[in-house]
Amino acid sequence: MSNPFAELEHQLERIPIRRLEIERLLEKMDHDLDAAEYNLNKMPDRAVKMAHEAILSGCTALMIAYGYRSKVNGHHYVTIRFAQLALPAHKAMFDHAERLRRLRHQVTYGTEYTVSEEEAAGALQLVHQLAPVLKKAALEALTRSERK
Numbered sequence: 001m002s003n004p005f006a007e008l009e010h011q012l013e014r015i016p017i018r019r020l021e022i023e024r025l026l027e028k029m030d031h032d033l034d035a036a037e038y039n040l041n042k043m044p045d046r047a048v049k050m051a052h053e054a055i056l057s058g059c060t061a062l063m064i065a066y067g068y069r070s071k072v073n074g075h076h077y078v079t080i081r082f083a084q085l086a087l088p089a090h091k092a093m094f095d096h097a098e099r100l101r102r103l104r105h106q107v108t109y110g111t112e113y114t115v116s117e118e119e120a121a122g123a124l125q126l127v128h129q130l131a132p133v134l135k136k137a138a139l140e141a142l143t144r145s146e147r148k
Contacts, residue, residue, distance in 0.1 A: 051123035058134030
């Protein structure tokens with residue numbers, strides 16, 4: 001069986017699969033989503049950042065459930081790409097997550113970008129769609145690894 005993550009192999013490191021760490025990251029995903037919702041109308045830029053953090057936490061949980069972590073600078077990209085490779089049926093949502101990653105980067109490091117409430121609302125909608133997918137996939141991968 002070929003490795004679906006082969007394109008990222010040089011950017012990944014094998015690690016032990018730890019249930020507690022995966023569960024903690026999934027809880028963080030939910031917490032970050034709550035923070036994004038709280039900030040939606042007050043600070044749309046914060047809502048975008050927290051929405052990205054929620055997705056990143058879920059993708060990281062999935063990656064760890066497969067026994068990997070990113071070992072490179074640019075781990076946000078690698079983590080989202082890993083999830084896209086693990087869950088190819090959800091490619092469109094991960095393409096949107098990649099656009100959100102770039103928006104978050106622009107908001108964080110740019111000097112003149114203002115996030116609209118519409119952009120922030122779209123980011124939250126994406127998290128609401130991806131969070132259950134990531135949670136289910138991470139827990140299924142964890143269960144498979146525990147059966148081995």
